[in-house]
Amino acid sequence: MSLSSRNESCTWRELLEYARAGNDAAFMQLCERFREYLTKIAESELGQELRPKVGTSDLIQESMLEAWSEMHCFQGSTEGEFRLWIARLFRNNLIDQARKYRNTQSRKLSRETSIDQQQHQNKLESNELSGSRVMLRRENDEMLLHAVHQLPDKQKTVILLRHEKGCSYVEIARQMNSNEAAIRKLWSRAIQTLRSEIAGD
Secondary structure (H helix, E strand, O other): OOHHHHHHOOOHHHHHHHHHOOOHHHHHHHHHOOHHHHHHHHHHHOOOOOOOOOOHHHHHHHHHHHHHHOHHHOOOOOHHHHHHHHHHHHHHHHHHHHHHHHHHHHHHHOOOOOHHHHHHHHHHHHOOOOHHHHHHHHHHHHHHHHHHHOOOHHHHHHHHHHHOOOOOHHHHHHHOOOOHHHHHHHHHHHHHHHHHHHHHO
8 A cells, every 4th residue: 555545544643743754745635634725715815806816726835835844843733723824824925925916016007106106005015914024024035035046046047937927837837948846846945945044044
């Protein structure tokens, strides 16, 4: 019997132990239990304007990869604790994606709006994030940008295309003459490298 087959009959605690030991198949089974829950979060927290613009499926997958790279940070043991933890990661990514879309729309309208209107729009955007989150991003922007530019070329390209240009994994794969699975793995390695660099600083 394969390890993946054994995972299917495991209890929650056993799956969690396998995941913490580095079994990615067990970890994905943990996450898949909450895919529908995360989808409902996106539906309830995104406005009508943003729902068609934000790729919920991609965002859920991205959040799962992020959770995998940060599994060592999860200190809980119950299904409820894991649900709260991964939902928090997902909500943070949801906020980032909504902010990115609004910033893009703001740039498109900049030629048509007055300075006062633009300042008002920026204020509305910043109100979507908590004060502490805004301060943290301002303090870390320079350090993060430096870390990104220290990445190997392919990892840097994936990060810039994904987070600055807003490209999907499929679009990035097409531009880099690769496939979606390889791009997702490359993105995950880049994220881990950035976390290590920033933590080291």
